[in-house]
Amino acid sequence: MERIAIPVFQERISPVLDACARLLVVDIDNGEEIQRADVFLKNMSRRERTEAISRWNIDTLICAGVSELMCSYIAGRGVHLISGIAGEVEKIIDAYIHNRLDQKCFLMPGKNRSHLQDSS
Numbered sequence: 001m002e003r004i005a006i007p008v009f010q011e012r013i014s015p016v017l018d019a020c021a022r023l024l025v026v027d028i029d030n031g032e033e034i035q036r037a038d039v040f041l042k043n044m045s046r047r048e049r050t051e052a053i054s055r056w057n058i059d060t061l062i063c064a065g066v067s068e069l070m071c072s073y074i075a076g077r078g079v080h081l082i083s084g085i086a087g088e089v090e091k092i093i094d095a096y097i098h099n100r101l102d103q104k105c106f107l108m109p110g111k112n113r114s115h116l117q118d119s120s
């Protein structure tokens with residue numbers, strides 16, 4: 001099983017992980033979504049957000065934008081970070097499950113696959 005998380009704003013991926021109020025956590029097993037939960041991050045510091053991500057045992061975090069500081073906090077927890085992604089959350093989840101997240105329609109404007117941050 002893999003657990004992914006996506007910061008959400010109005011059913012789309014939130015523009016900046018550091019300031020999002022809600023994180024959607026999705027469990028995926030054998031190419032299928034098996035459950036999901038919301039994690040509310042409003043008024044949390046970057047460090048508190050990172051601790052919440054760690055407590056939820058997130059394997060992969062998909063986001064649009066993230067600060068260098070938050071990126072280093074997340075990397076320190078061993079979370080795989082994919083940034084530079086845009087679009088509707090449901091479509092992003094489906095694309096991730098089907099290994100199509102690198103399609104142009106999911107990339108932030110002005111980005112291409114070679115500029116997509118993928119911190120392993």
